[in-house]
Amino acid sequence: MKYANIRRLMMAVVQDQDLDLALHTLKEMDVPAIHMVSSGGFLGRRNATLVVGLPDDQEETVIKALSKSCHQRVEYLAIPLEGSPLPLPSPIPITVGGATIFTLPVDRFEEF
Template identity: 35%
Template sequence: MKMITAIVQNDDANKLISSLREKGFSCTKLSSTGGFLSSGNTTILSGVDDDRVEEEIEIIRKICKTKKKVTAAIPPSSFSTVGGYLPQTIEVTVGGAVVFVNSVDRFEKI
């Protein structure tokens, strides 16, 4: 058995969970916050039999695509917005998923 931990963007979380459940996977949803852009994201935990790991990862790949987002560049701390600093916008890639697969030594459903 494996534990899949997938960190996904909030926008993709509900669709991913629905798709996983349709295919017979169970999962637990945890709210989390990412370090980059302090954006909200969701961590999904799922216990999976070894022979179904790739199937679940393919579902995650299908749902959690990267996207381009335009955001304000964060000024260095020595700048002041009062002093006339106008933040520049930058385009960044967001979305996708970060997936960890770990072996589970013991599993009990009580």
């Protein structure tokens, strides 16, 4: 059993643009990850949820690796101007990206 000491379940929501680099980074660290397509958040954009099983001592290392591979970026959201006779959108800068990470304790792990 290669992964017998799994004690943490990490779920990392990353932007679609960062997915390949995040998966490559985890693979280089020999950290298995399950990738699920997801969407939501403020902009309702497509993103990815990575599910990762970890031993206790790898949690901080994986968080640091994901922080290097998942970057924040500025995108512009067109908001119509209120009270304008023409529907002229006003671009508003929005910071998106990075990663949202949840870590939960694992009471039981089985591999068969």
